[in-house]
Amino acid sequence: MANLKIPIILVNYKTYSEATGKKAVKLSKIAEDVSMETGVNVSVAPQLADIASVCDAVSIPVFAQHIDPIFPGSSTGHVLLESVKEAGAIGTLINHSERRLKLCDIEAIVARTRESNMISVVCTNNAAVSEAAAALQPDIVSLEPPELIGTGIPVSKSKPEVVTETVALVKHVNPDIVTLCGAGITKGDDVAAALKLGTMGVLVASGIVKAKDPRKVIMEFAEAINESLSDS
Amino acid sequence: MANLKIPIILVNYKTYSEATGKKAVKLSKIAEDVSMETGVNVSVAPQLADIASVCDAVSIPVFAQHIDPIFPGSSTGHVLLESVKEAGAIGTLINHSERRLKLCDIEAIVARTRESNMISVVCTNNAAVSEAAAALQPDIVSLEPPELIGTGIPVSKSKPEVVTETVALVKHVNPDIVTLCGAGITKGDDVAAALKLGTMGVLVASGIVKAKDPRKVIMEFAEAINESLSDS
Amino acid sequence: MANLKIPIILVNYKTYSEATGKKAVKLSKIAEDVSMETGVNVSVAPQLADIASVCDAVSIPVFAQHIDPIFPGSSTGHVLLESVKEAGAIGTLINHSERRLKLCDIEAIVARTRESNMISVVCTNNAAVSEAAAALQPDIVSLEPPELIGTGIPVSKSKPEVVTETVALVKHVNPDIVTLCGAGITKGDDVAAALKLGTMGVLVASGIVKAKDPRKVIMEFAEAINESLSDS
Amino acid sequence: MANLKIPIILVNYKTYSEATGKKAVKLSKIAEDVSMETGVNVSVAPQLADIASVCDAVSIPVFAQHIDPIFPGSSTGHVLLESVKEAGAIGTLINHSERRLKLCDIEAIVARTRESNMISVVCTNNAAVSEAAAALQPDIVSLEPPELIGTGIPVSKSKPEVVTETVALVKHVNPDIVTLCGAGITKGDDVAAALKLGTMGVLVASGIVKAKDPRKVIMEFAEAINESLSDS
Numbered sequence: 001m002a003n004l005k006i007p008i009i010l011v012n013y014k015t016y017s018e019a020t021g022k023k024a025v026k027l028s029k030i031a032e033d034v035s036m037e038t039g040v041n042v043s044v045a046p047q048l049a050d051i052a053s054v055c056d057a058v059s060i061p062v063f064a065q066h067i068d069p070i071f072p073g074s075s076t077g078h079v080l081l082e083s084v085k086e087a088g089a090i091g092t093l094i095n096h097s098e099r100r101l102k103l104c105d106i107e108a109i110v111a112r113t114r115e116s117n118m119i120s121v122v123c124t125n126n127a128a129v130s131e132a133a134a135a136l137q138p139d140i141v142s143l144e145p146p147e148l149i150g151t152g153i154p155v156s157k158s159k160p161e162v163v164t165e166t167v168a169l170v171k172h173v174n175p176d177i178v179t180l181c182g183a184g185i186t187k188g189d190d191v192a193a194a195l196k197l198g199t200m201g202v203l204v205a206s207g208i209v210k211a212k213d214p215r216k217v218i219m220e221f222a223e224a225i226n227e228s229l230s231d232s
Numbered sequence: 233m234a235n236l237k238i239p240i241i242l243v244n245y246k247t248y249s250e251a252t253g254k255k256a257v258k259l260s261k262i263a264e265d266v267s268m269e270t271g272v273n274v275s276v277a278p279q280l281a282d283i284a285s286v287c288d289a290v291s292i293p294v295f296a297q298h299i300d301p302i303f304p305g306s307s308t309g310h311v312l313l314e315s316v317k318e319a320g321a322i323g324t325l326i327n328h329s330e331r332r333l334k335l336c337d338i339e340a341i342v343a344r345t346r347e348s349n350m351i352s353v354v355c356t357n358n359a360a361v362s363e364a365a366a367a368l369q370p371d372i373v374s375l376e377p378p379e380l381i382g383t384g385i386p387v388s389k390s391k392p393e394v395v396t397e398t399v400a401l402v403k404h405v406n407p408d409i410v411t412l413c414g415a416g417i418t419k420g421d422d423v424a425a426a427l428k429l430g431t432m433g434v435l436v437a438s439g440i441v442k443a444k445d446p447r448k449v450i451m452e453f454a455e456a457i458n459e460s461l462s463d464s
Numbered sequence: 465m466a467n468l469k470i471p472i473i474l475v476n477y478k479t480y481s482e483a484t485g486k487k488a489v490k491l492s493k494i495a496e497d498v499s500m501e502t503g504v505n506v507s508v509a510p511q512l513a514d515i516a517s518v519c520d521a522v523s524i525p526v527f528a529q530h531i532d533p534i535f536p537g538s539s540t541g542h543v544l545l546e547s548v549k550e551a552g553a554i555g556t557l558i559n560h561s562e563r564r565l566k567l568c569d570i571e572a573i574v575a576r577t578r579e580s581n582m583i584s585v586v587c588t589n590n591a592a593v594s595e596a597a598a599a600l601q602p603d604i605v606s607l608e609p610p611e612l613i614g615t616g617i618p619v620s621k622s623k624p625e626v627v628t629e630t631v632a633l634v635k636h637v638n639p640d641i642v643t644l645c646g647a648g649i650t651k652g653d654d655v656a657a658a659l660k661l662g663t664m665g666v667l668v669a670s671g672i673v674k675a676k677d678p679r680k681v682i683m684e685f686a687e688a689i690n691e692s693l694s695d696s
Numbered sequence: 697m698a699n700l701k702i703p704i705i706l707v708n709y710k711t712y713s714e715a716t717g718k719k720a721v722k723l724s725k726i727a728e729d730v731s732m733e734t735g736v737n738v739s740v741a742p743q744l745a746d747i748a749s750v751c752d753a754v755s756i757p758v759f760a761q762h763i764d765p766i767f768p769g770s771s772t773g774h775v776l777l778e779s780v781k782e783a784g785a786i787g788t789l790i791n792h793s794e795r796r797l798k799l800c801d802i803e804a805i806v807a808r809t810r811e812s813n814m815i816s817v818v819c820t821n822n823a824a825v826s827e828a829a830a831a832l833q834p835d836i837v838s839l840e841p842p843e844l845i846g847t848g849i850p851v852s853k854s855k856p857e858v859v860t861e862t863v864a865l866v867k868h869v870n871p872d873i874v875t876l877c878g879a880g881i882t883k884g885d886d887v888a889a890a891l892k893l894g895t896m897g898v899l900v901a902s903g904i905v906k907a908k909d910p911r912k913v914i915m916e917f918a919e920a921i922n923e924s925l926s927d928s
Contacts, residue, residue, distance in 0.1 A: 017304040021318035047312060048280040049319040066309030072249040074382060074437070077298030077331030080279060086253035087281040095799060099309030103791060103799040107825045128832055129803045135828040135869075150306060173831075205306070327567060335559060335567040339593045361571045364599040367637075368592055405599075481768040485782035511776060512744040513783040530773030536713040538846060538901070541762030541795030544743060550717035551745040563773030614770060669770070 003090070004061060004119055004139070005041040006178055007225050008201035009191070009218065011208050012065065012093065013046045019209045024050040025057045030215045032058040040222035041201075045093055048079060055088025063121065064092040066099050069108035081112050091119025093203075094138070097146040103132075110136045121180070123203070127165040134173035141170050141179050142203045148183035150206050154190035155183040160197055167198035186217070188224035195228040235322070236293060236351055236371070237273040238410055239457050240433035241423070241450065243440050244297065244325065245278045251441045256282040257289045262447045264290040272454035273433075277325055280311060287320025295353065296324040298331050301340035313344050323351025325435075326370070329378040335364075342368045353412070355435070359397040366405035373402050373411050374435045380415035382438050386422035387415040392429055399430035418449070420456035427460040467554070468525060468583055468603070469505040470642055471689050472665035473655070473682065475672050476529065476557065477510045483673045488514040489521045494679045496522040502686035505665075509557055512543060519552025527585065528556040530563050533572035545576050555583025557667075558602070561610040567596075574602045585644070587667070591629040598637035605634050605643050606667045612647035614670050618654035619647040624661055631662035650681070652688035659692040699786070700757060700815055700835070701737040702874055703921050704897035705887070705914065707904050708761065708789065709742045715905045720746040721753045726911045728754040736918035737897075741789055744775060751784025759817065760788040762795050765804035777808050787815025789899075790834070793842040799828075806832045817876070819899070823861040830869035837866050837875050838899045844879035846902050850886035851879040856893055863894035882913070884920035891924040 011031060013019035019027050024046040035042040043061040046054045055062050068078040084092065094109050095101045101109070106122060113120040120138035124130040125146055133141050143166045148155050156163060167179045181194050182203030194202050202221070211217040243263060245251035251259050256278040267274040275293040278286045287294050300310040316324065326341050327333045333341070338354060345352040352370035356362040357378055365373050375398045380387050388395060399411045413426050414435030426434050434453070443449040475495060477483035483491050488510040499506040507525040510518045519526050532542040548556065558573050559565045565573070570586060577584040584602035588594040589610055597605050607630045612619050620627060631643045645658050646667030658666050666685070675681040707727060709715035715723050720742040731738040739757040742750045751758050764774040780788065790805050791797045797805070802818060809816040816834035820826040821842055829837050839862045844851050852859060863875045877890050878899030890898050898917070907913040 012308055015302060015304055015307040015310055015312040015315065017314065020304065020312065020315050045308075047315045049283050049311075049315045051281050052284050070247060072247055072252065075247040075330055076244055076277075076325065076328040076437075078247055079281075080247040080252065082249065083247065083252050083279045083281045093308065096308040098307055100798045100800055102796045103802055103828060104796055104821050104825055106799055107822070107828065111824075125800050126803070128807075129800055132799060132803065132828040132831040135831050136824055205308075332566045332568055334564045335570055335596060336564055336589050336593055338567055339590070339596065343592075357568050358571070360575075360600055361568055364567060364571065364596040367596040367599050476772055479766060479768055479771040479774055479776040479779065481778065484768065484776065484779050509772075511779045513747050513775075513779045515745050516748050534711060536711055536716065539711040539794055540708055540741075540789065540792040540901075542711055543745075544711040544716065546713065547711065547716050547743045547745045557772065560772040562771055669772075 006200040007195060008041045008043055008180065009221050009225070010043045010045065010063065010121070010180065010201065010203045012096070012203060012205040013044065013209060014098070014205050015047060016209045020047060021050060025053055027209065027214060028054045028058045028060065031218055032060045034215060034218045034222055035060050038219070038222035038226060040225050042218060042222065048084065051084055051089050052087040061090050062088055063119070064089045065096065066094070067092045067109060069105040069112065081116055081118065085116060085118060089118070091121060091139070094120055094122045096123045097125060097144055097149060106133070107136050110138045127162055127169055130166040131169040131173060134170040134177050137174060139178065141166070141177055142182055143179065144182040144203060151184050152186050153184040154186065154193065155181050156185070156190050156193035156197055158184070160193070163194065163197040163199060188220035191221045191224040192228050195225065201225070238432040239427060240273045240275055240412065241453050241457070242295065242353070242412065242433065242435045243274065243276045244328070244435060244437040245276065245441060246330070246437050247279060248441045252279060253282060257285055259441065259446060260286045260290045260292070263450055264292045266447060266450045266454050267292050270451070270454035270458060272457050274450055274454065280316065283316055283321050284319040293322050294320055295351070296321045297328065298326070299324045299341060301337040301344065313348055313350065317348060317350060321350070323353060323371070326352055326354045328355045329357060329376055329381060338365070339368050342370045359394055359401055362398040363401040363405060366402040366409050369406060371410065373398070373409055374414055375411065376414040376435060383416050384418050385416040386418065386425065387413050388417070388422050388425035388429055390416070392425070395426070395429040395431060420452035423453045423456040424460050427457065433457070470664040471659060472505045472507055472644065473685050473689070474527065474585070474644065474665065474667045475506065475508045476667060476669040477508065477673060478562070478669050479511060480673045484511060485514060489517055491673065491678060492518045492522045492524065495682055496524045498679060498682045498686050499524050502683070502690060504686035504689050506682060506686065512548065515548055515553050516551040525554050526552055527583070528553045529560065530558070531556045531573060533569040533576065545580055545582065549580060549582060553582070555585060555603070558584055558586045560587045561589060561608055561613060570597070571600050574600045591626055591633055594630040595633040595637060598634040598641050601638060603642065605630070605641055606646055607643065608646040608667060615648050616650050617648040618650065618657065619645050620649070620654050620657035620661060622648070624657070627658065627661040627663060652684035655685045655688040656692050659689065665689070702896040703891060704737045704739055704876065705917050705921070706759065706817070706876065706897065706899045707738065707740045708792070708899060708901040709740065709905060710794070710901050711743060712905045716743060717746060721749055723905065723910060724750045724754045724756065727914055728756045730911060730914045730918055731756050734915070734918035734922060736921050738914060738918065744780065747780055747785050748783040757786050758784055759815070760785045761792065762790070763788045763805060765801040765808065777812055777814065781812060781814060785814070787817060790816055790818045792819045793821060793840055793845060802829070803832050806834045823858055823865055826862040827865040827869060830866040830873050833870060835874065837862070837873055838878055839875065840878040840899060847880050848882050849880040850882065850889065851877050852881070852886050852889035852893055854880070856889070859890065859893040859895060884916035887917045887920040888924050891921065897921070
């Protein structure tokens with residue numbers, strides 16, 4: 001994971017209209033602008049069909065939202081690592097709460113990304129699952145309590161003890177694994193709180209994608225990160 | 233389905249290395265060449281991440297291999313109709329044997345494609361399932377007995393009675409629905425046999441994608457179609 | 465389906481505490497009492513682990529809630545037709561809204577039940593899916609719009625046109641297939657309305673299982689059926 | 697897990713005809729005989745519909761082959777912990793290779809069993825997945841490389857290093873978790889080898905269920921355990 005700067009703001013475009021097709025490219029350019037201006041890593045995870053055009057348009061890190069535990073061959077309708085890599089993605093979300101996977105498939109996908117020098121971000125729903133995910137040796141574990149996703153109630157403020165426990169358990173398994181958190185993150189304050197709890201950034205979706213002014217929100221997040229760094 | 237010329241040779245790229253990324257574009261150009269030369273509809277179904285670049289490069293019909301029964305929103309890692317449509321796809325495979333779907337989801341996807349003027353190709357494994365699929369009113373039903381896929385034993389020669397029964401059942405439900413067949417199709421003869429049984433073309437994958445000379449095989453298929461048309 | 469008397473009240477015990485273990489047996493005895501008293505077919509679908517003890521205790525028809533599309537062999541944790549049959553079940557629900565199945569699996573299960581002389585009840589969510597299900601030639605199609613399940617808003621009163629269309633489509637495919645409806649059925653009136661729309665009974669769960677006095681509700685349903693029959 | 701004696705021979709009946717219905721009861725009585733005669737814990741995992749009758753017939757420990765991550769309520773066709781517990785099961789297999797589960801569901805099921813004083817046996821396919829499973833704090837982790845299941849090539853002899861690594865990783869996470877292994881176990885020697893590698897027993901299916909003389913095989917396994925214990 002030598003090339004991924006942390007802390008990170010990782011923006012999941014989900015299947016939102018506001019981040020589909022040309023709008024995915026436009027939003028990615030905004031993310032890139034803010035990233036260049038602030039020096040903070042703003043990465044994006046567009047839909048599969050948009051990865052290539054986003055990667056053509058920007059130079060910030062681009063992640064897939066999902067890949068399947070398959071090798072090249074007969075897997076119609078599945079997502080091949082080599083395909084998203086050639087399109088320009090440098091990593092992938094795995095096991096997002098809207099795309100939960102079997103344990104053995106998570107292990108197989110993490111192993112695939114490791115061999116292919118892609119960055120693995122395994123999403124988890126609680127501290128116990130985070131520890132289990134860490135045992136698979138991904139690059140990043142991202143805690144997102146599903147009941148908070150899309151609510152605007154920030155995990156970093158409403159469940160700080162779960163974040164702290166997750167950070168500790170993941171670090172205990174392997175101190176090199178980066179922990180992020182997500183769900184309900186909409187303000188710079190929420191990001192600052194996340195860093196204070198020991199995470200190295202946030203996984204965010206509607207808070208940015210569905211914001212009236214996404215640039216303003218990304219900027220607020222990035223500044224919160226820079227302030228946290230200068231405080232510490 | 234006013235714009236889709238039949239008979240059709242529909243090439244499923246699956247997740248084959250030979251048809252991923254730049255190779256998907258290259259193979260699509262070959263398909264386009266043969267299509268222009270022979271006047272036969274050669275359509276392609278590349279992987280999701282390749283749809284945009286294939287559509288940029290060629291003007292033959294491009295299909296997705298799969299879409300999910302979702303609307304724009306919170307569906308990380310799923311495939312949104314609007315996304316593949318904006319990338320340039322004009323239709324989608326549904327329920328391929330390597331990506332079987334729930335009955336209610338097939339119905340929802342077919343309804344979604346209908347409202348969005350996209351072409352629906354529902355894959356089926358036998359005559360009874362084909363009749364059920366036809367009841368959902370897709371544009372195309374494509375019979376592919378899974379035990380023959382990738383074998384080189386052509387469905388049109390080894391199971392002609394299943395093809396004939398499928399054509400009859402689908403026509404009985406709705407004479408406007410086009411029936412294709414696939415599995416084991418590797419020669420012009422297999423294509424001719426498929427048309428003789430009442431289908432309007434073939435769904436083919438390894439027979440073309442993994443051929444030593446894909447252009448030659450597509451040409452052979454296209455000529456078989458033209459000969460069948462002139463015979464009748 | 466020679467042995468199944470219609471109209472039918474089919475009670476789905478789901479995984480309700482009120483109908484688990486000994487309570488499943490107790491409720492089944494109540495169902496049997498009402499059935500004997502009124503002459504109306506009251507059938508029950510308990511959980512898998514309760515089928516044997518329910519079948520030992522009563523002589524009304526007992527259905528499984530689900531079986532898998534498998535044959536005897538290596539399928540740990542799956543439900544084998546032979547297993548529920550030997551336990552005493554005479555049929556099975558298939559594709560309930562809480563256990564949706566792939567189209568090809570529904571076909572395989574219906575074929576399995578047919579060969580084994582078990583009664584197949586395929587659940588569906590709308591008229592198009594009902595027609596597709598009917599094409600698979602099950603004994604019974606049971607329409608249950610999922611948005612109404614457990615609401616107390618009866619399908620037979622709030623969506624009469626969907627019920628009527630379903631009855632017509634199923635009958636058109638095969639007049640021997642029985643159509644039931646379910647969702648929101650809590651009163652005798654709802655049952656009478658269902659019969660008036662052309663169904664031959666109801667699939668019901670919480671309306672009976674979670675009723676304060678299940679006997680009273682089953683009796684009300686049975687009497688509604690007898691009145692409907694004497695009216696016609 | 698105070699009540700479960702180790703080492704253990706855990707016999708998975710899968711959906712084998714030889715262990716369905718009355719035959720499940722008969723085989724369980726054989727297992728009980730050998731257990732009483734040798735003093736070795738022989739436990740069985742019959743199909744759901746057979747749990748109650750097996751538990752009525754024998755007093756050896758009985759496990760379910762699977763339970764779902766649900767609470768009492770609206771989950772037609774799913775397996776409720778309370779249901780199998782009332783039928784007499786004292787634990788359950790989880791995530792068997794023929795019934796793989798999502799990571800978050802494994803965690804939820806293990807938590808459910810813990811609260812209900814039932815024994816959790818999480819099946820795994822390799823060392824990394826075993827470590828992840830151990831992080832969820834089940835009572836037992838059972839390693840079964842899927843490629844060896846049903847082959848007669850014993851995991852304890854053909855992949856000793858995977859067994860040893862699994863035992864070490866699980867122990868490192870929590871020394872109280874018992875490790876079993878399975879796949880290809882057909883002889884007393886295979887069982888002895890498994891114990892020598894640090895496991896506390898075997899998970900076995902066809903090796904016993906499909907044996908010409910199951911009593912003889914179980915006896916051989918039990919004697920191998922007693923010899924191993926007296927050697928150490």
